[in-house]
Amino acid sequence: MDKIQGFLEVGLNDEGEVVVNHSDLKPDENGIGHIVFSADQAQNLSRLLSRHADQSDSDARLRHEEEVRKAAEEIPVDRDCRVLTDGSPVTSDHREIDPATGQQKDYVVLCESERKKGFVRPVRRSYRHTACGTVTFMGTALAETYARDPGFYSGTFCSNCRTHFPLNEFVWEGTTEQVGS
Numbered sequence: 001m002d003k004i005q006g007f008l009e010v011g012l013n014d015e016g017e018v019v020v021n022h023s024d025l026k027p028d029e030n031g032i033g034h035i036v037f038s039a040d041q042a043q044n045l046s047r048l049l050s051r052h053a054d055q056s057d058s059d060a061r062l063r064h065e066e067e068v069r070k071a072a073e074e075i076p077v078d079r080d081c082r083v084l085t086d087g088s089p090v091t092s093d094h095r096e097i098d099p100a101t102g103q104q105k106d107y108v109v110l111c112e113s114e115r116k117k118g119f120v121r122p123v124r125r126s127y128r129h130t131a132c133g134t135v136t137f138m139g140t141a142l143a144e145t146y147a148r149d150p151g152f153y154s155g156t157f158c159s160n161c162r163t164h165f166p167l168n169e170f171v172w173e174g175t176t177e178q179v180g181s
């Protein structure tokens with residue numbers, strides 16, 4: 001069997017489909033074109049196909065996430081719809097600091113129906129205090145409130161320093177992105 005001359009190209013088209021191009025597929029006497037690979041070339045092609053398929057999937061996922069985010073931004077946030085982290089009504093003494101932990105008695109979050117209207121940022125559950133390097137984790141209601149309305153809070157708690165600081169002292173864990181931005 002004759003070896004095909006030239007190069008195969010693997011790529012993505014505008015629809016995110018994986019395309020293989022070859023400049024010169026010469027049909028045989030039965031009208032059939034052949035592409036012949038060594039084992040190494042076949043493995044390389046399989047890796048290329050797989051990589052482009054993964055890229056296509058990931059492009060589609062990012063486009064989808066962007067559409068969801070844009071849709072959420074269109075809906076104004078109702079900051080009056082607020083509750084404590086367990087969903088109970090906001091109390092006048094929730095800001096009192098527990099001397100044992102340094103944390104407030106409780107924290108205000110956006111109510112669940114407001115959070116369900118859509119997130120304009122990813123839901124991130126941990127942040128790093130840049131001054132001491134310690135990572136603090138938070139519960140779902142708080143994390144979702146940041147994701148729905150990044151400007152909802154002005155400060156947050158560091159579990160190592162055991163006190164609250166302005167948000168410009170914190171970044172989301174694994175990023176350089178400031179908490180609240």
Ligand SMILES: [Zn+2]
Nearest residue numbers: 129132158161
């Ligand atoms: Zn700290």
